[in-house]
Amino acid sequence: MSTEFHRAPETGRTPGGPLGEVITFPRPGQQPAGRTTVTEVPDQPGEPVEGEVVEAPRRVDALAPHRPGWMETHQARLAEAPAVIPSYLRNRQEFTDNARFIVEYYARMGAYQATRSPIYLLRLVGRSPRGIGRLLRRWLCWLNDVEAKPVLAHAAGSGDPAAWMQLVATQTKRTRARRNISLAVGAPAALAVVAAVVLLPSWAVGAGLVALLAALGLAGSTSTDKPIIDRWTSPQFQRELTSDEVVQAIEALGVKGRVDFVNPIQTDGPGWRAEIDLPPGHLAERVLEERAKLAAAMRRPLTTVWPESDPEAHPGRLVLWVAKKDPARSPRRLWPLMTSGQTNLFEDIPFGFNPRGQVVGLNLMYTNLLMGGVPGSGKTSGVMVVALAGALDPHCEMWVYEMKGSGDLDPVQPVCHRYVSGDDDEHCASGLDALRKLEKELKRRKEVIAALPPDQVPKGRKVYPHLAKRKDLGLHPLLAVFDEAHTLFEHEEFGKEAADIAGRLIRKARAYGIILVITTQRPDAKSLPKVISDNVSTRFCLAVTGQQANDMVLGTSMYKNGVRATMFDPKKEAGTGWLAKSSHDTQIVRAAFIEQAEAIEIGKRALALRTAAGTLTGEAAGQAIEPEDTTTVIDHLVAVWPTGEDTMHSVRLVEALAAYRPETYGPWIQTDTPVQDMDPDQVRAYETRAATMLSAALKPFGVHTGQITKRGAGGSRKGVKRADLQAAVGRAAVADEDDQAG
């Protein structure tokens, strides 16, 4: 043990008492010694003292618990303070909804009661005899001063004649006065009744009589009678949310420990909101996953219980919103564009409603959309909203491929540039053709935008509203919907190429105004290419069965982060899903539900808008859509190659190609002077240009042009060997087979 001591710090404790722990310093080469309690501290500060000391244990806690200051506590309090102005006064939509509801409510109640008023009158008239009897009895009692009778009887029994006489005299005086009052009121009233009967029209007499009987009926009603006016209660109203209920429900999920309420339970829109810190170590995600159990524990309908996590606070923070009214039993909320209005795809379109009933908007520009969910979870209704919103923008070109073959999206057909409904080979071929054309269109748009001066593309090379308006550029929004796209992606012959092109479009097309919308009921690796699920920017995941499907639609790790579409019941909550505009912007939304008949009417409106704007194109304008030409220059050369020739001069081949496909090859040999009028230099330049063009076109296919001498057919010039062409045809066939096998 060490023999050198140092003074322990002044503590203000009583000398002699235990003051703390000291630990010996080891000498060099010595192991640390054990702890010893110092029981005495020298009096003089700074004086070396004897004893054991000295290493203070390293502190892991703060010296004193941190007590937030006034500013800190009040800042935190202010940060959590409820809004000064309630949400229904700040939110125009909520205010309008409330105001409309109040007007509708009283109009409806008024109409309801007015139609039942004859029944109420009959009920009153039926009670009028009792009312007459009751009033008559009261009048007779008053007239004869019945209340005084016991007093008179008592006076008579008491043997005091003087008192009795006095009481009788008083009563006689009172009853006489009452008789006179009755006569004074009754006689003119009777006269007035007789006069009214004689003078007034019979309807007025009848109305008066009914009113009189109704008044008598009112007098004849008792508190135990059935109410005159019909009332009803609404079982859909939920009882108020209490902290006990929340705590017990969370406990019922097996989350044991102390639950803290961050704020008092408060009204939030058409429901109550409780913000809770779960017991330490418990994650909010767990409660989210067990939403059905939570609703069962609270004994409330599933559709009224909406737990959310609040990762910005901490992973154990749960925000529980409980609807006051069961949305499943409430009337459907109508899509705001149901009966009027149009859209501009550069702005938000109304997509659906959040659990609080507020409209959720979606901006489709510069994005693409993937929707997934089990059959019957509401994908078609979700995609219908998007398709109709696109249709209502008269400048949006619509390509719709409904690959279930149900005809669900037929309402938008009249405005579609291209529309296909079906799941056969021909429909899949058509879907692939559309993707090829979209890729070609993307290339065209890229070139157009690349050629624009910088001031036209101020924030980067992409489509802007002012560019979309210019008809000469052709940069208007193009909405391409592939509903139940797994039909195409799984197709043996076309699936691979379709998936490859869709992947490229998802990655590159959105900046150029091409909006790809893909829905699938089978979000797995085969039906939904990984490149799509990895790169899509907006996602709407309806009810799914597991983590893999969830993350295929919503993106990697979303399940782990508590964004779980497994919580939805596809039957009771069809159309409800997680809408993820990015991995950090997720919310629960129920897509607006539009019935077929309503969609047909909206489709007609969209057609009228486009007819007026002169923007109908493609099939909608009665044009036939030619399939995309996928043949190459190799196929064309094979088609024009003269039989029996092993070699050909390039210039002759190009002339043959220009005759075969004038739009493609005509420009290669276009000249101001006809060839027969050219001088030899011009002819040479003409031939060289044709040969160079062909050589460049053949290069990607591995076919090289070289000097070829053909006796009696122009001598020595650049040309192609038939064997090289055949080899290229063979290579292309092998590549196609590999593609299909892969």
Ligand SMILES: Nc1ncnc2c1ncn2[C@@H]1O[C@H](COP(=O)(O)OP(=O)(O)OP(=O)(O)O)[C@@H](O)[C@H]1O
């Ligand atoms: N947003 C919604 N609101 C209310 N009910 C809805 C909603 N969406 C769908 N439904 C109901 O769910 C049913 C199935 O919806 P839908 O046909 O859109 O599902 P789906 O996922 O496309 O099914 P499938 O994969 O079989 O084609 C509809 O007939 C409708 O009754």
